[in-house]
Amino acid sequence: MKPEWLLAVQEEHLDYSQRFVKRMHQALQLPLEPLQIEVGQTPSHVVYTENQLQLLHYTPRTEQQHPVPLLIVYALINRPYILDLQPDRSVIATLLDRGVNVYLIDWGRPGEADKFLTLNDYISRYIDNCLEAIREREDVEQVSLLGYCMGGTMSILYTALYPDKVKNLLTMAAPVTYNRGTGLLGLWSDPYYFNVDKLVDTFGNVPVEFLDVSFRMVNPVLILFDRYVQFFRNVENREFVENFLRVERWGNEGVPVAGEAFQEFIKTIFQSDELARNQMRLGGRRIDLKKITMPTLTLVGLHDHLVPPQATLPFHNAIPSTDKELVVFPAGHIGLSISKKAHSELWPKIGTWLAKRSQSHNRNKG
């Protein structure tokens, strides 16, 4: 072994030990510091409620707004404030800054009775009622839809059923198939291994712990171990620490999913591949992807382990819209909405895309 190499190792050892002690000291100070970990700070107010659901309207940040409002449909899993995590990483704030009139559905926490709600209840009733409330409030014919994850799939289902009410459709990491080499979730949810009937029959609503473990198991080394190593490495960076804690808070504030809706979602979309094969039916009505002819933007995360691009692409390829754009962004499932890069490079562009297509006046009256 060369002596200079030994010297270098010794130097690194001393250097690292110093850094380690400093970080440990900082980590021990953390509980004593007033950390800013508030979430969802963009001002909004409730304009419609129905059972657990609340429809939020965000206060405009520009003098003029584009005529076509936007409804954000979040997943039934987790809380929607990930789209408004902090002022400098807020999808909602970015869209408001582009003059978009933003509404969001906060599904709330399903109660015991909600286990009997079907996917059709969510699509044809709740989303439709929210959309009707916006149409009435804003006096418009059409509304744009932006759906994230399961909310993206629900937006697709809604748009296929009520195409005349949707001006533009934007989907973010929306799963439409898990049957074509789509990674671990696709394999684990195979009907041969996963009995969703038994899960729902036993628990009613799907427990948040079950969902949480399933998502973390998709990449346990990075999610359960490396994530915390990275936290320790950056413990002296206050901005990093606060951002980390906000994401942790979001991860720990998950909500259970209404049992019957979850069961239907897994069986028809994950296990039978009915949506990707364009053979899905909902509440007795056919979901026809060919009806999606409006401007559509499909956003997928290149490093998304939960909803890899292959899980969404069949949708993008199947729709006949002549104004459709596929955006493959180098981020993971959550990174799409909260990473620094997404906020500096992706969301301003999406805001511009939407603003351009929210111009046409379609007022009912005058």
Next chain:
Amino acid sequence: MSRSKQGSQKQFAQNPNASDLSQLFQRSLEAHRKLYETWLEATRDSLEKLQGAVAPAKAEPPPLSYEGLYDLWINAYAKLFTEAMNTPLFAATIGQYLDTMLEIKKGLNHSTGKTLKALGLPTRGDLDEIYERLIAIDRRLQELTKQVKGLAQKIKNLRE
């Protein structure tokens, strides 16, 4: 899973008693052991491949910092571990584990229900019946509200 074991789980879920409970406890331990073994196997498998995966390309000098070495290791390990889990064996083990745990939970639900019934208290099944009716009434109300709104609009249009 053998048929007799599956039968025992189903029997327990429908009508649990002390001996079934002990059998199910054993099944639970076995499911835990199997999951742990499969997990260990995935770990061993990925560790075996790790040396080759982290060997830097000949042209590149090895990283000298601890953090550089850690990064090299963790990325290779995460990739290999995910690959090791992406197998039918791992999926089957997880599926069987979940199945066993659900049978136990179902059995316990049933047992709790029997106790509540004996005490004259409403069981989960009783509540579910009410919930289901409540949701059905709620749906009907929603339909009627839509119809009334539609009619009101038609009347308004006629008047105009």
